[in-house]
Amino acid sequence: MAARARLSRDRIIDAAAAVADRGGLAAVSMRNVAAELDSEAMSLYHHVPNKEALLDGLADWAFLQIDLPDPAKPWRESMTARATSARAVLGSHPWALGMLESRPKPGPALLRHHDRVLGCLSEAGFSAALATHAFSTIDAFVYGFVLTEASLPFAAGEGAEAAFADEVGASADDYPYIAAHRAELLADKTFAFADEFAAGLDLILDAIEAQRRAAP
Amino acid sequence: MAARARLSRDRIIDAAAAVADRGGLAAVSMRNVAAELDSEAMSLYHHVPNKEALLDGLADWAFLQIDLPDPAKPWRESMTARATSARAVLGSHPWALGMLESRPKPGPALLRHHDRVLGCLSEAGFSAALATHAFSTIDAFVYGFVLTEASLPFAAGEGAEAAFADEVGASADDYPYIAAHRAELLADKTFAFADEFAAGLDLILDAIEAQRRAAP
DNA sequence: ACCTGAACACCGTTCAAGT
């Protein structure tokens, strides 16, 4: 936190992101963000109209971190790279996904990102209808996967076995299919939930590729 | 709001859902929820340990509204019904999705729901690995689609044409692909973003069906 | 037992005052 320099909208939003990474979205108060900059809450209002605007900027900040896809590359390659980057970024800043729902107006970074994705598909010869199709399915998968990864009882990764029993209680009776499913997965030493991302994405890209060949 | 009756955890969470539906998650304060019940903030603490627990209950409340799938029916039919119900419910209570990210411990309604979904797949002969595959991909798609629907510049529905120009400003220069894409979509009178849900879901279910035939 | 008023440490925001 490079403190005591001149305030600016960008510095304020960076500070807000740092606060959110450390303490979650609930910790992002005008006073906390100002403190992160060795400043006072009221000083922020000279660079940001109000907290809602700060949060708009914070949501967009996350999309600024995602690599822009390259329309010159083959579409499948760009889509895979973008999805992978988006997953990494949103996984590192999970508060960003929670902001989307209540923030219908996309910021410039999000729009620029969408523009480039549509650019990739357009340059590859996708019709508008098929591009929408591809875009919305891939996007939904990426957003949803990150969300799922944070909340699925078998998604946790390290020590997930013990975690389930602890978290949910002795609940094999209440949730027999989950219990059986978990046991079967744990018996398979090669299974890792994180691998589901690449698998699911490939599944979707295969289907899109087939559709594209059928009706370019 | 059936007011002045005896307080209970269930009545409190129902009231919280009503407040959230009306004013968004930000409106859900202990004082507002109590007022919805013609009561006082402090009275809630006799039925709920604190606000975080109330929010846990609220997140789970949403999953209680989603139709449970029937393991006796063909798996594709149950998955489609469940996804459709989940989309409708989460679309009507969009604040629920925003809560998932910060609430890693699933509630009983969510677990029961997951258990039944895994039950459908298990009864249909899916291996644990393939069931995880199907589950996480479908779930991700549903969550992500609802999220996307609320924030995509071409997703808005009625009056979306004008909305884009208003929302984003005269930005065809900044976002040429979005502008071209939009124009092409609007020229196609048969296009509706809402249709993308069924299309994307079918695409995923087709792919799962193919995988299942290859390695049951 | 269940409910509630007053009180405390917070929060976003306004406004007047400082430089």
Add this chain to the structure above:
DNA sequence: ACCTGAACACCGTTCAAGT
């Protein structure tokens, strides 16, 4: 111009007091 202290109406929560 940029920053900030005091003040206002909120917020979650504790505690003592009511029934």
